[in-house]
Amino acid sequence: MTEYHLDDLLYLMARLRDPQSGCPWDIKQDYASIAPSTLEEAYEVVDAIEKEDFAHLKEELGDLLFQVIFYSQIGREEGRFTFDGIVSGLVAKLIRRHPHVFPDGSLHSRVDSRHALPDDVKARWEIIKQQERAEKGAQGALADVPLNLPALSRAAKLQKRAAVVGFDWEDIQGPIAKVREELLEVEEAIQAGDRAAIEEELGDLLFAAVNISRFLKLDPEQALRRANQKFEARFGYMEANVSKTMEDAGMDELNRLWDEAKQAL
Structure with missing residues (x-):
């Protein structure tokens, strides 16, 4: 070949x-x-x-x-x-962002001692990226977060950027309490029958849930993808084991099959 x-x-x-x-x-x-x-x-x-x-x-x-x-x-x-220009710019950026690996800013330079501690590396990374954003003329910490990111991923990135400049909860109890608060506001909006308010409050609830994932260092997009996959597998079990069709089966049978699926999958 x-x-x-x-x-x-x-x-x-x-x-x-x-x-x-x-x-x-x-x-x-x-x-x-x-x-x-x-x-x-x-x-x-x-x-x-x-x-x-x-x-x-x-x-x-x-x-x-x-x-x-x-x-x-x-x-x-x-x-x-050109493609060569893309590669050259990428290599230059990665060298610039990894001074703990390329100490004098050249591709073949090396660090004699052990690597910097992870916290030091992360802090340097954020400082360098802030400098790069400033050089590009980005106004504010959130200015260049891509609009076309999936909404959950973009929420996590916005929250992370805000946290870097000091706007963050002290611990995970803050986001947890916020989720409870936003859920109550969703229920109030539903009771009022205000669809615009329901959409707004539901968005706030999802945004607050993302904050929990960020504190736990979990990717909310990946977590939701896995939840989708789990639901698909369990629903498939129900379809394969229902006595009639899904449409004709009663809720008692569907609930029983769902419980079986949860045990099996």
């Missing part, structure tokens, strides 16, 4: 985008039209990792890499940036 390399992939991408002999679909794409595929490919990588499907992880990583190659080809055509 022929072995291909990065240069071959860059050449292939240029051929696909060739105005005279390329692929009509690839030629008409732009940054915005590719973006949804990028998100999809990223999720497929995560899905393969969570399922420990390493046979497909290699393929999914290739699909994700292709997204970067696609963007870099468009950037080269427009004279904005």
